Amino acid sequence: MAENFHSLMMGISVSMQPYNFMIAMIGLVLGVIVGVLPGLGGANGVAILIPLTVAMQPISGIILLASIYWGALYGGSITSILFNIPGEPWSVATTFDGYPMAKKGHAGKALVLSFFSHFVGAVLGVIMLSFFAPLIAAFALRFGPAEIFSVMVLTFSAFVGLSGKDPYKTLVSIFIGFILAAVGMDIVTGQLRMTFGSIDLMGGFNFIVAVIGLFGLGEIFLTVEEGLKLESTEGGKVTFKDMAWGVKELLIEWKALLLGCIIGCWMGLKPGGATPASFMAYGFAKQSSKHGDEFGQGASAGIIAPEAAAHGAGTSAALPMITLGIPGSPTMAVIMGGLMIFGLLPGPMLFVEHPDFVWGFIGSCWIGNFIGLLVVLAFAPIFAAVLKIRFAIIMPIIVYVCAIGAYAVNNRLIDIYYMIGFGVVGYLFKKLDYPLAPLVLALVLGDMAESALRQALLISGGSPIVLIKPPIALPIMIAAALIFFWPSISGLIKKKRLKVGPG
Amino acid sequence: MRKANLGVAIFLFLIGAIVMFDSVRLGWHYDPSSGPGAGFLPFYLSLGVLLCTGVFIVKQVMQLSKIGVVGDEPLIQEGGLKPILWVLIPSTGMVLLIPLIGLHFAAFVFLLFYMRVVGKIGWLECILVSVLFPIGLYIVFDRLFLIPLPDGMLGNYIKLPF
Numbered sequence: 001m002a003e004n005f006h007s008l009m010m011g012i013s014v015s016m017q018p019y020n021f022m023i024a025m026i027g028l029v030l031g032v033i034v035g036v037l038p039g040l041g042g043a044n045g046v047a048i049l050i051p052l053t054v055a056m057q058p059i060s061g062i063i064l065l066a067s068i069y070w071g072a073l074y075g076g077s078i079t080s081i082l083f084n085i086p087g088e089p090w091s092v093a094t095t096f097d098g099y100p101m102a103k104k105g106h107a108g109k110a111l112v113l114s115f116f117s118h119f120v121g122a123v124l125g126v127i128m129l130s131f132f133a134p135l136i137a138a139f140a141l142r143f144g145p146a147e148i149f150s151v152m153v154l155t156f157s158a159f160v161g162l163s164g165k166d167p168y169k170t171l172v173s174i175f176i177g178f179i180l181a182a183v184g185m186d187i188v189t190g191q192l193r194m195t196f197g198s199i200d201l202m203g204g205f206n207f208i209v210a211v212i213g214l215f216g217l218g219e220i221f222l223t224v225e226e227g228l229k230l231e232s233t234e235g236g237k238v239t240f241k242d243m244a245w246g247v248k249e250l251l252i253e254w255k256a257l258l259l260g261c262i263i264g265c266w267m268g269l270k271p272g273g274a275t276p277a278s279f280m281a282y283g284f285a286k287q288s289s290k291h292g293d294e295f296g297q298g299a300s301a302g303i304i305a306p307e308a309a310a311h312g313a314g315t316s317a318a319l320p321m322i323t324l325g326i327p328g329s330p331t332m333a334v335i336m337g338g339l340m341i342f343g344l345l346p347g348p349m350l351f352v353e354h355p356d357f358v359w360g361f362i363g364s365c366w367i368g369n370f371i372g373l374l375v376v377l378a379f380a381p382i383f384a385a386v387l388k389i390r391f392a393i394i395m396p397i398i399v400y401v402c403a404i405g406a407y408a409v410n411n412r413l414i415d416i417y418y419m420i421g422f423g424v425v426g427y428l429f430k431k432l433d434y435p436l437a438p439l440v441l442a443l444v445l446g447d448m449a450e451s452a453l454r455q456a457l458l459i460s461g462g463s464p465i466v467l468i469k470p471p472i473a474l475p476i477m478i479a480a481a482l483i484f485f486w487p488s489i490s491g492l493i494k495k496k497r498l499k500v501g502p503g
Numbered sequence: 504m505r506k507a508n509l510g511v512a513i514f515l516f517l518i519g520a521i522v523m524f525d526s527v528r529l530g531w532h533y534d535p536s537s538g539p540g541a542g543f544l545p546f547y548l549s550l551g552v553l554l555c556t557g558v559f560i561v562k563q564v565m566q567l568s569k570i571g572v573v574g575d576e577p578l579i580q581e582g583g584l585k586p587i588l589w590v591l592i593p594s595t596g597m598v599l600l601i602p603l604i605g606l607h608f609a610a611f612v613f614l615l616f617y618m619r620v621v622g623k624i625g626w627l628e629c630i631l632v633s634v635l636f637p638i639g640l641y642i643v644f645d646r647l648f649l650i651p652l653p654d655g656m657l658g659n660y661i662k663l664p665f
Contacts, residue, residue, distance in 0.1 A: 051644075051648070051650050052643075052644075052648050052650075054648075054650075055648050055649065168555045168556075168558060168559045169555075169559070171551060171555045172515055172551075172552055172555045172556060172559075175519075175548045175549075175551045175552045175555070176515065176518070176552065178544070178548050179518070179522055179545060179548050179549065179552070182544065182545050182548070186529075186541040188538075188541065189537075189540070189541045191529055191541040193525065193526075193529060193541055193542070193545060194521075194522060194525050194545070196525070217594075220590060221587050221590065221591070224586040224587055224589070224590055225579060225580060225583035225584075225586060225587055226580070226583070227586070390622065390624065391622075392617065392618055392621060392622025392623075392624055393618055393622065393624065393628070393632055395590065395617070396593075396613055396614045396617040396618060397614065397632070397636055399590070399594050399597075399613070400597075400610040400613065400614065400636070400637075400640070401640070403594075403597070403598065403601075403606065403610070404606065404640060404644060404652060407606065407652060407653065408644065408650050408652065411651070413601060413602065413653060416598050416601065417598060420591075420594060420595055420598060423591075424591070427587075428507070428511055431504075431507070431578055431579075432504070432507060432508050432511055432578075434511075450544045453539070453544060454538055454539045454543065454544075457533065457538060457539050458538040458539070461535075462533040462535065462538075462539075
């Protein structure tokens with residue numbers, strides 16, 4: 001423990017170096033802008049900037065990418081509260097109570113509450129990251145291919161069982177993601193797969209391009225279809241009085257805060273990401289509150305719970321990414337893609353081989369989230385003004401920047417065509433309620449999952465029993481099966497209760 | 504929305520079929536000497552896609568034949584298609600222009616066109632944004648970070664002085 005604490009201090013000092021500190025500031029400001037703009041989300045904001053990090057040191061690169069994510073997490077709520085336009089999907093739940101509160105003339109208070117809850121969620125997530133990551137990584141060193149594969153099965157069954165979406169559609173999303181990852185040259189045999197003689201397909205599909213298309217262009221199509229309705233409220237300036245009030249309110253609504261943090265950390269760990277976490281926390285807070293009827297009219301708890309959950313999920317999503325190589329949210333998946341470009345393969349070995357890098361990253365999570373709070377508290381109205389620029393100006397610029405990002409990943413023109421194709425797919429999938437996060441995650445993890453599976457089968461001589469081998473793979477697989485069938489299981493339990501219960 | 508649901512499911516079903524076809528060609532069996540073939544995982548993936556979309560298609564067809572499309576929401580809400588196409592077609596146009604005149608010039612044309620024709624924004628603002636942004640991004644990407652973006656056929660003739 002003492003050793004970890006020492007490493008953490010070292011990591012914080014790395015991220016406090018002037019250059020890295022500057023990078024973090026740039027990342028945070030860019031991130032908040034990304035967060036404020038609808039149609040430019042955390043995942044594709046990070047994806048677009050990955051090419052820029054190639055010229056940097058790995059640690060500075062990851063600080064930039066992570067800071068964009070922290071900034072986007074904070075920034076999404078600004079426009080939710082002031083304009084009733086969620087800048088990010090994870091701040092949709094904030095509009096339910098944040099905007100009504102702002103409309104009553106308490107915009108500053110709503111912003112303070114949201115930022116403070118974000119910060120508390122972040123701190124809890126980072127504490128978990130700092131103290132559990134080394135333990136999990138040490139444990140994961142014992143994983144062989146079969147165990148790695150079983151963890152992936154657990155990850156994807158969580159999407160099916162716990163997302164509440166149509167299981168068929170979730171499964172199709174996962175399979176399509178893996179299929180897209182398989183296109184191109186097979187890493188083991190060198191055969192060309194699903195290329196049908198086309199040279200362009202030989203390079204396969206890069207997931208960064210997919211993210212930019214699915215989340216970037218897809219989101220733009222959705223936004224222009226609905227049209228952007230700006231409902232402005234007064235103010236947005238944060239005073240010290242608001243801050244004092246915010247602290248008091250957090251203490252009064254500590255239950256909602258705690259609930260949000262716990263749900264957030266759990267959702268971040270089990271690949272759900274910040275968006276479902278915020279909705280879930282809102283629902284739970286509403287149910288458990290004594291003043292449930294105040295929700296929707298500007299209840300403090302209705303801002304606190306989803307915001308703490310969103311940021312808690314965002315930060316704790318780094319934990320499975322850095323220890324197991326399995327990102328807990330789509331944005332973390334993109335950050336992981338950035339790491340792989342540096343030649344750093346996230347997973348337990350990263351702790352052994354590059355401890356200074358890992359601890360530098362964890363240290364930057366502390367610093368980044370703290371500075372992020374100060375940045376948004378001080379400059380929220382300025383960032384909000386970004387949205388006053390007409391969408392007809394912002395939109396084509398976003399498309400342009402997306403095209404640059406898609407091209408620069410591999411310097412291939414074909415990727416920009418793919419990006420537009422993915423944009424249309426993203427729009428259709430969003431509309432028809434096919435979840436996008438599992439598709440992206442499958443595309444990222446495709447190669448890793450496949451080689452793990454093939455190695456495991458090679459070791460066992462073709463017997464699939466190896467995938468459920470005790471002591472590690474078996475319980476993970478059982479957990480995966482339970483989670484996969486959770487909707488039917490919980491349905492059965494409810495039915496039984498109804499029969500037994502007082503009737 | 505139901506028809507679109509069915510259409511997309513059929514499309515994905517076809518993709519599954521194509522992938523299965525190819526994975527059989529690649530060899531989806533476990534080979535005792537070399538392990539699982541290149542088509543091993545894709546085969547099961549495509550099987551999964553075929554099963555899931557198959558079940559979904561049957562469900563959708565049954566639903567459609569039972570209640571039809573009455574009371575169904577359209578995929579694209581009323582008046583929504585036009586703004587989407589106004590984004591999609593010009594962006595595709597920009598992408599098609601890139602091999603000819605390069606990314607930054609294509610973006611200049613795209614920005615100017617979209618802001619002026621679709622956004623109906625004043626000329627001065629249009630020209631300022633569509634000139635300054637490509638120059639700024641050119642400096643950041645091509646010059647500062649040395650990421651060469653495509654300059655198309657024009658690249659041989661036009662060399663920017665910075």
